[in-house]
Amino acid sequence: MYKFMADHMVKRACEWLRLMGYDVSYPQYHDDNDILKECKSRNLILLTRDAEFYKRYYRSIYMDSTDFRQQVMEVISMFPPDKHNFLTRCPVCNHILEKAKSENLDPSKFTEVRKRFxxxxxxxxxKKYYWKGSHYLKIMEQISSLIENGN
Ligand SMILES: [Zn+2]
Incomplete structure (x- = not known):
């Protein structure tokens, strides 16, 4: 499976790609050299809006548009998404999500949620929790529209 690195200018696209299950790292540092070093050592595909930065690394994709939807569509046109991976990854940090164990769920917060989901x-x-509530439906609508328009 391909792995990506999003630069600081494509953060929103990065989160949406993670929601679709893409493995997208986001740099911890601001120096381009450090970002490139990590891309090379981990064999990452760099997503960037910086044309100069793009030219410095052969495995990079130049994000032409300022619109995150266009950026996501550009990636999915080259690397088709797998719907089995949708919402398996944390959009905040890229970690794979796990099923929460019921004994770890604070009853004061999760009793109502657990009744419904x-x-x-x-x-x-x-340490964030995710379930298929109304927010989830909005995310799935957005993902569907990105895929329809991206193909
Ligand atoms: Zn996380």
Whole structure:
């Protein structure tokens, strides 16, 4: 599976690609040289809006548009998404989500959610919880529209 690095100018696209299951790192540092070093060592495909930066690395994709939707569509036109991977990855930190164990769910917060949703996912990295509520439907609508327009 291909792995990506999004630069600082394509953060929103980065989050949407993660929601679609793409493995997209986001740099911890600001120096382009450090970002390139990580891309090379981990064999990442760089997504960037910086034309100069793009030219410095052969495995990079230049994001022509300022619109995150166009940026996402550009990636999915080259690397088709797998719907089995949708919403398996934390959009905040890129970690793979796990099923939350019921004994770990604070009853004061999750009693109502658990009545309505069978599965609650959990990011072990940033400790966020995800379930298929109304927000989920909006995300799926956006993903569908990106895929329809991207193909
Ligand atoms: Zn996370």
């Amino acid at each position: 069978k599965t609650i996912n959990y990011c072990p990295e940033c």
